[in-house]
Amino acid sequence: MSENDEPGGMFGVQGTGDTSGYAGLTRQHAMPSRTSDVGVQPYGGWFKEIADALAFAEAEAVIHRGELTFHVRRERLLEVLQVLRDELRFELCSGVSGVHYVDDQGKELHAVYHLLSMTYNRRVRVETSAPDEDPHVPSGVGIYPTLDWHERETYDMFGIVFDGHPGLTRILMPDDWPGHPQRKDYPLGGIPVEYKGATIPPPDTRRSYS
Amino acid sequence: MTTTEDEGRTFTVTGQDWDELTDALKDVKDERIVVNMGPQHPSTHGVLRLILELEGETVTEARAGIGYLHTGIEKNMEYRSWTQGTTFVTRMDYLSPIFNETAYVLGVEKLLGIGAEVPEKAEVIRVLLMELNRISSHLVAIATGGMELGALTVMTIGFRERELCLDLFEFITGLRMNHAYIRPGGVAQDVPEGTVARVSEFIELMKKRLTEYAALCNANPIFKGRLEQVGYLDLEGCLALGLTGPILRSTGYPWDLRKTQPYCGYEDYDFEVITWDTCDSYGRFRVRLAEMWESLRIMEQALKRLADLDGAPVMVADKKIAWPSQLSVGPDGQGNSLDHIRHIMGESMEALIHHFKLVTEGFRVPAGQAYAAIESPRGELGAHVVSDGGTKPYRVHFRDPSFTNLQATSVMSEGGMVADVIVAIASIDPVMGGVDR
Numbered sequence: 277m278s279e280n281d282e283p284g285g286m287f288g289v290q291g292t293g294d295t296s297g298y299a300g301l302t303r304q305h306a307m308p309s310r311t312s313d314v315g316v317q318p319y320g321g322w323f324k325e326i327a328d329a330l331a332f333a334e335a336e337a338v339i340h341r342g343e344l345t346f347h348v349r350r351e352r353l354l355e356v357l358q359v360l361r362d363e364l365r366f367e368l369c370s371g372v373s374g375v376h377y378v379d380d381q382g383k384e385l386h387a388v389y390h391l392l393s394m395t396y397n398r399r400v401r402v403e404t405s406a407p408d409e410d411p412h413v414p415s416g417v418g419i420y421p422t423l424d425w426h427e428r429e430t431y432d433m434f435g436i437v438f439d440g441h442p443g444l445t446r447i448l449m450p451d452d453w454p455g456h457p458q459r460k461d462y463p464l465g466g467i468p469v470e471y472k473g474a475t476i477p478p479p480d481t482r483r484s485y486s
Numbered sequence: 487m488t489t490t491e492d493e494g495r496t497f498t499v500t501g502q503d504w505d506e507l508t509d510a511l512k513d514v515k516d517e518r519i520v521v522n523m524g525p526q527h528p529s530t531h532g533v534l535r536l537i538l539e540l541e542g543e544t545v546t547e548a549r550a551g552i553g554y555l556h557t558g559i560e561k562n563m564e565y566r567s568w569t570q571g572t573t574f575v576t577r578m579d580y581l582s583p584i585f586n587e588t589a590y591v592l593g594v595e596k597l598l599g600i601g602a603e604v605p606e607k608a609e610v611i612r613v614l615l616m617e618l619n620r621i622s623s624h625l626v627a628i629a630t631g632g633m634e635l636g637a638l639t640v641m642t643i644g645f646r647e648r649e650l651c652l653d654l655f656e657f658i659t660g661l662r663m664n665h666a667y668i669r670p671g672g673v674a675q676d677v678p679e680g681t682v683a684r685v686s687e688f689i690e691l692m693k694k695r696l697t698e699y700a701a702l703c704n705a706n707p708i709f710k711g712r713l714e715q716v717g718y719l720d721l722e723g724c725l726a727l728g729l730t731g732p733i734l735r736s737t738g739y740p741w742d743l744r745k746t747q748p749y750c751g752y753e754d755y756d757f758e759v760i761t762w763d764t765c766d767s768y769g770r771f772r773v774r775l776a777e778m779w780e781s782l783r784i785m786e787q788a789l790k791r792l793a794d795l796d797g798a799p800v801m802v803a804d805k806k807i808a809w810p811s812q813l814s815v816g817p818d819g820q821g822n823s824l825d826h827i828r829h830i831m832g833e834s835m836e837a838l839i840h841h842f843k844l845v846t847e848g849f850r851v852p853a854g855q856a857y858a859a860i861e862s863p864r865g866e867l868g869a870h871v872v873s874d875g876g877t878k879p880y881r882v883h884f885r886d887p888s889f890t891n892l893q894a895t896s897v898m899s900e901g902g903m904v905a906d907v908i909v910a911i912a913s914i915d916p917v918m919g920g921v922d923r
Binding site for chain 1: 855889
């Protein structure tokens with residue numbers, strides 16, 4: 277990590293790295309969970325069928341790049357997964373993936389489930405969130421046993437605690453590892469490398485364009 | 487052999503001293519022992535650690551310990567541009583690098599919204615290389631599986647043919663492994679001259695060589711005796727545990743993403759989805775063997791299309807995305823193409839800007855998330871790609887089939903013999919680089 281916590285970057289660049297002089301290069305970060313192409317009724321086709329079936333859970337639907345995502349409150353997650361598996365025939369769960377949206381206040385940690393219905397050849401994504409201070413999400417192992425290792429990995433990498441998991445321990449990092457490496461506040465680390473007389477800083481302290 | 491007493495009675499066996507262990511265990515009344523197999527063990531496919539609880543020769547509990555090859559690829563990618571990401575993902579599952587790259591690239595292209603603009607030739611090359619990679623990966627699965635049974639000839643001939651695949655990879659992509667050849671928008675370079683001829687030659691040779699595997703194994707009583715009814719897992723078990731690929735198809739369910747959710751133009755190729763109905767290790771072996779024949783069929787069709795696409799573009803036309811730098815081989819090795827240098831330095835200011843911006847900064851990907859899944863040799867390989875609108879991935883997660891399939895270790899091996907654990911693991915065909923990422 278750099279000496280000061282603020283990632284400074286190469287060539288003594290501070291702040292945004294905007295060299296245009298009139299803030300022409302300053303960019304706003306867009307958080308993917310808020311982007312939506314359509315997101316409103318009617319969706320058409322089977323999207324609507326599933327949205328109707330999940331209406332009881334007040335699931336918020338987002339359609340982006342032809343993929344259907346349901347944002348579900350964590351209290352309703354298990355009910356939603358149960359309905360998706362038993363009634364809508366999403367037999368296979370491709371696992372859970374964590375994302376740490378640092379700017380999404382109050383719901384920084386997202387758990388994203390990808391489900392596949394082999395009967396109907398459909399895919400759907402279920403996303404739930406938890407705040408940094410209370411990183412708890414109910415475990416889906418009882419519904420999809422395949423989530424066992426996936427939830428352990430997400431716990432290991434993001435610190436999301438899956439309540440009800442049969443044995444939530446670290447899986448990829450050593451058992452005594454401090455911190456959760458995939459969180460955005462966890463530095464990448466690394467050492468400066470000398471190449472042809474110049475020093476190249478570690479990747480997370482280099483000048484950033486985005 | 488050494489013995490310690492601090493955590494119960496612990497014996498450390500280092501090989502060739504099994505007799506000492508059995509002597510030491512003679513006066514132990516309790517038959518139940520816990521054996522740590524791996525993480526360094528020739529038959530654990532890399533650094534897999536198996537914790538086996540044995541009663542005599544019977545496995546009562548089997549647990550897999552992983553993480554010994556975790557390299558933080560997903561974290562590293564968040565600090566490099568979208569294009570540099572291919573250099574990382576190719577190193578995950580090192581036996582199927584082309585698949586890793588394709589899954590990632592399809593995810594990025596979905597977010598960019600350029601899926602339909604990828605040139606036909608790039609898609610044909612992707613399919614050709616993926617099927618070549620499927621053959622080389624299945625060859626290693628069969629070869630190492632054979633070696634773990636003691637069938638050394640299966641191993642030697644498996645690696646003999648794999649070497650031919652790697653030679654072709656080197657010829658086409660420049661590297662035997664870790665190619666970083668499939669790029670967002672297309673592929674890195676056009677295929678070199680003589681590709682069609684060399685690959686055709688390989689296909690003809692493989693048609694002769696693949697029959698050797700069938701002659702050696704299919705009806706071999708020892709081979710069948712070791713594999714049949716071992717590592718049994720039926721369709722329900724597969725779906726509950728999220729298992730895909732040859733394991734799922736060995737239960738008789740013809741689920742193959744190439745057929746059910748085609749990508750890269752697989753809908754235009756004529757091939758069969760191979761299934762077997764025994765749900766056991768032997769079935770998985772037969773599925774892999776037959777799939778190599780189907781891969782050869784697909785490669786033949788891809789070659790036919792490739793021959794008609796001489797000189798066609800292999801990268802999207804959009805100069806704001808297409809990787810500008812071109813390489814060539816000079817007398818002092820590989821370097822920048824002189825034609826390209828002349829173009830950007832002497833002819834086109836715009837080309838220079840594109841080169842500079844794309845090589846230093848990279849292109850921006852609109853904010854959003856996408857999931858792209860492909861049929862890798864081991865099952866569904868999915869890439870969950872998240873962008874915040876910047877030049878670097880916000881988060882990339884890989885649903886690696888090896889990781890998911892390895893969860894079946896317990897159900898496949900508990901209640902069986904120690905020797906059958908090896909067979910069950912070999913039939914899962916986990917690649918630890920993909921498991922741990």
